[in-house]
Amino acid sequence: MLTVKNIHQYYGGSHILRDVSFEARLGKVTVLLGRNGVGKTTLLKSLMGLVPIKSGSIEFDGAPIHKRTPYERARAGMGFVPQGREIFARLTVEENLRMGLAYKSGSTPVPPELYELFPVLKQMLNRRGGDLSGGQQQQLAIARALAPKPKLLILDEPTEGIQPSIIKDIGRVIRMLADRGDMAIVLCEQYYDFAQELADDYLVMERGEVIARGLGKDMEAQGVRQLVAI
Numbered sequence: 001m002l003t004v005k006n007i008h009q010y011y012g013g014s015h016i017l018r019d020v021s022f023e024a025r026l027g028k029v030t031v032l033l034g035r036n037g038v039g040k041t042t043l044l045k046s047l048m049g050l051v052p053i054k055s056g057s058i059e060f061d062g063a064p065i066h067k068r069t070p071y072e073r074a075r076a077g078m079g080f081v082p083q084g085r086e087i088f089a090r091l092t093v094e095e096n097l098r099m100g101l102a103y104k105s106g107s108t109p110v111p112p113e114l115y116e117l118f119p120v121l122k123q124m125l126n127r128r129g130g131d132l133s134g135g136q137q138q139q140l141a142i143a144r145a146l147a148p149k150p151k152l153l154i155l156d157e158p159t160e161g162i163q164p165s166i167i168k169d170i171g172r173v174i175r176m177l178a179d180r181g182d183m184a185i186v187l188c189e190q191y192y193d194f195a196q197e198l199a200d201d202y203l204v205m206e207r208g209e210v211i212a213r214g215l216g217k218d219m220e221a222q223g224v225r226q227l228v229a230i
């Protein structure tokens with residue numbers, strides 16, 4: 001579904017991503033772990049085309065996409081939930097969801113399924129995004145990314161600053177989406193237990209490199225908890 005090969009990325013003279021390669025499989029959750037500042041967000045932004053890569057390739061759904069714009073990647077079926085959520089504070093919940101459909105034809109409806117996944121959004125359709133709690137905003141950000149029915153969902157630290165009950169709800173939704181088998185999920189996460197529970201595959205980064213990888217079921221035995229402990 002997604003194949004990343006040997007990518008290198010720089011901010012000015014700083015070499016941030018160093019020869020990163022991995023695959024994200026359809027119907028599976030690929031978890032990306034690592035301490036602060038190792039390049040996880042930069043990697044996710046590179047996948048979406050929000051930062052340019054210097055070399056390497058990214059193939060999505062059978063086609064090379066690393067020269068395409070973020071807009072084209074979104075149209076091709078890549079959905080992104082950014083760190084910090086980036087909800088439009090002055091727009092309503094419904095308007096935020098419609099922003100997720102901005103590149104579709106004007107008549108494309110918000111899929112009703114989103115309200116089954118996140119019932120709280122239905123109750124709050126006319127509230128402003130900025131008036132929602134952090135957890136509700138996170139659910140809105142995920143629903144907005146799901147609105148155009150992506151084939152790949154990329155999430156950057158969805159549990160950051162969120163209360164435990166909503167973290168559980170978000171975890172259930174991510175598992176359910178993967179188990180349906182028609183979407184690949186890449187999840188960057190610092191909260192180890194959440195990451196381990198969801199991981200089918202994992203990658204650990206350190207200083208821009210992938211230093212460990214394997215199956216989620218082997219994470220504990222392979223000492224990943226210690227690798228990412230702060």
Ligand SMILES: Nc1ncnc2c1ncn2[C@@H]1O[C@H](COP(=O)(O)OP(=O)(O)OP(=O)(O)O)[C@@H](O)[C@H]1O
Pocket residue numbers: 011016034035036037038039040041042043
């Ligand atoms: N726009 C930028 N310009 C220059 N350097 C940057 C920029 N964004 C990030 N960096 C640097 O690149 C490195 C990787 O940052 P990145 O945000 O990708 O790490 P991260 O693993 O996602 O960390 P965190 O968990 O704190 O978000 C850091 O040293 C950071 O300071």
